[in-house]
Amino acid sequence: SQELEQSPQSLIVQEGKNLTINCTSSKTLYGLYWYKQKYGEGLIFLMMLQKGGEEKSHEKITAKLDEKKQQSSLHITASQPSHAGIYLCGADLNTDKLIFGTGTRLQVFP
């Protein structure tokens, strides 16, 4: 969707390295959802952010929503092979449905 841009499209990192994925909206975000998808599987919910400046963490994954509520970042600390997959951001633009970015394919090599 042109309303939601995700970058980078692909990321290859060495195990133990940190990485950041960005999600930028052309409109105000009423909510921002991060999901992870492994090949052949559905999307697994990671985190939801609603308030400007909000930050949430789960294990080694931290997500932030900027003050203007138009950009979110997902940061993984000390990446592991288990972090590999496709990360998708989903935006609530106040239309009762989520609009998704194109995804970031993450590969982590030993």
Next chain:
Amino acid sequence: GAGVSQSPSNKVTEKGKDVELRCDPISGHTALYWYRQSLGQGLEFLIYFQGNSAPDKSGLPSDRFSAERTGGSVSTLTIQRTQQEDSAVYLCASSPRAGLGRGYTFGSGTRLTVV
């Protein structure tokens, strides 16, 4: 059920044939969504059902696509006269109520291949 169930998990069909994809949402979830994920693409919204309200069909790509939800539970997505560009993974999701709350629970998808 414990999760969102989709069937079949894989479907290969010949160009021009009709296909039906099924989604069984989590019991009690009033909202149900269909998305399509093409190779290298993000999720494309197709249609959204909320309770007894008229569905939001704004994402259906052509009149060959239709969906229904019977009894507020199971949903079927039908693609008529399939084309090769219809090849994709079709994902279904449900959520507990109007508005998005904690977001959706997704099924594992149906991988459709049109040959």
